[in-house]
């Protein structure tokens with residue numbers, strides 16, 4: 001057993017209101033620079049939809065993720081001996097137009113325009129060429145199902161549905177959507193790391209954050225292709241790739257990352273997970289329908305004395321273990337089985353988990369028409385507007401069972417709380433609903449509390465993995481590492497000639 | 498006089514610049530070492546420029562290096578006419594490939610608005626020097642036949658004399674203008690090399706072929722922690738995710754972004 005610590009995340013999709021505050025917080029802190037304007041390390045997309053970059057989930061186009069084909073795991077973009085031949089031109093490299101061309105407006109025209117009969121306008125100007133452009137796409141072009149015949153209808157996940165289901169999904173009376181906020185998953189088996197020819201991308205041993213060393217990156221762009229979530233970005237100005245750094249300078253000082261901290265819906269949870277690094281290959285190699293379970297399996301119980309002993313041997317200290325015991329992520333993912341990895345079939349073992357949304361599922365329909373006059377309070381999840389196959393395709397590699405369990409459990413908890421607070425539920429029905437998902441009343445209460453009433457400290461349990469402390473724990477000579485940790489550049493990040 | 502300047506002083510100055518600045522830049526401004534790829538901004542035309550260019554020029558360059566390293570063997574090889582023709586045709590073909598590539602790259606650089614936005618003066622200089630070099634090379638191959646042989650008997654002795662610090666211009670003095678210009682331009686290329694994006698050829702990531710897929714970097718000295726552990730570890734080197742191979746050791750934190 002090789003126990004390691006991972007800073008992991010849970011996003012509770014039922015709570016996301018799609019306000020994009022998280023994206024803006026991140027943009028303001030990290031990517032408001034030349035060459036990075038188009039990057040959204042945090043983005044929020046509408047599902048069904050094609051997302052950002054357009055149709056990123058379609059790996060027949062983008063070639064991201066791992067493939068097993070029954071044998072040794074291999075990058076989908078091809079074996080590396082052949083891949084080096086693509087160094088002069090990467091055939092599977094996404095282009096700027098797959099994202100969008102960043103633009104601003106010529107605001108000064110509003111002030112300088114001569115007096116006339118028409119209102120002056122601020123024309124859009126490309127931030128690459130500084131020339132006027134005709135805006136064709138943006139980072140969030142299909143927000144709230146806008147342009148759904150073009151965007152939502154082309155969502156690659158709709159493949160999981162029958163033609164009838166698809167058609168129903170876009171019936172105007174039944175339209176349904178939810179939000180999917182995305183950041184880098186800080187994967188255990190990251191494709192970006194595996195694809196980087198320069199060895200510039202690495203996982204930090206102590207906390208599992210995946211970073212790109214800006215000085216070693218040579219702009220070979222393989223990571224951009226390899227990451228199935230399209231969360232490494234090529235900075236077209238500096239000629240280096242960049243990605244989400246999980247705000248590690250904030251984490252190191254005990255603060256939640258900017259997107260977490262600013263989240264209006266309070267949907268985000270962050271905490272430590274202990275996992276067994278010896279089981280990574282095993283967990284990434286199982287058939288699709290077992291991926292969710294295999295990934296859960298390799299997450300270790302921080303209360304288990306054997307795990308604790310092994311963790312201590314690996315240099316993980318007591319205080320970190322304590323934090324892991326309180327980790328909301330551990331609860332959602334392992335204990336309660338409510339949170340699921342996004343597209344486990346990419347096999348990168350992502351460390352960001354999602355609680356699938358119940359809200360669109362709960363809505364009722366009567367002969368295709370939304371109906372709120374039913375006697376039953378909530379219609380059963382099987383009659384959902386959003387077919388479960390769709391959610392399964394997103395959150396459990398096509399296996400409906402884990403998604404169904406997560407939804408049924410949330411459903412049962414609603415009934416339970418309804419019974420407690422309003423008192424118009426039949427206790428027997430509630431009992432049965434809870435029993436069906438193997439959830440005790442105490443657990444239901446806990447889930448309810450952490451879902452609906454969590455404080456900041458409940459949501460973010462940041463282990464004391466801060467580098468300063470880690471360094472003091474490890475090195476006798478503290479000053480030896482002075483000036484070496486943290487975000488920043490030893491030299492100005494100017495483009496080479 | 499001019500010959501001394503062009504073929505003795507310039508070469509030494511160029512080589513010194515190339516070595517000193519390249520190393521200094523690597524150590525002090527390592528960030529600027531990048532392919533500076535513009536594929537993200539424009540991909541289709543790049544294919545018809547970058548691929549023929551790189552393949553063509555690499556083969557031609559390799560030919561020059563072989564001729565320099567083992568001139569006698571090349572002469573012996575060329576002793577049989579059929580072999581000489583094959584060698585020369587191959588060289589010419591790859592030279593033409595490089596020419597097609599560089600011309601496409603130049604056209605692309607000046608016709609695409611996005612690419613112009615990321616074009617520096619040095620890029621223009623580099624493209625011009627390379628264009629001139631390839632044109633002179635192809636011209637020589639076409640009009641001064643059997644260069645693979647006379648390169649071994651005239652240019653190589655001169656280049657070697659530079660190496661041994663006893664520059665001797667005798668062998669190249671009678672060479673035609675085009676060839677002499679080709680040599681001169683090569684030294685100009687060397688001189689601009691460290692100031693341009695050309696340095697990316699020094700950081701070609703060959704080690705990717707054998708390194709483990711996953712890379713984990715520990716902040717402290719991992720070996721020390723593991724060393725203190727009561728249970729001996731099978732490997733003393735630090736640990737990674739064993740996806741296919743295993744294990745890379747690195748203990749220093751790195752500046753990142």
Ligand code: SF4
Nearest residue numbers: 184185187191192227
């Ligand atoms: S999500 Fe992509 S960029 Fe992030 S660690 Fe995984 S493979 Fe790398």
Ligand code: SF4
Nearest residue numbers: 016019020022263265
């Ligand atoms: S800030 Fe929170 S609620 Fe708002 S879009 Fe982002 S994740 Fe959703």
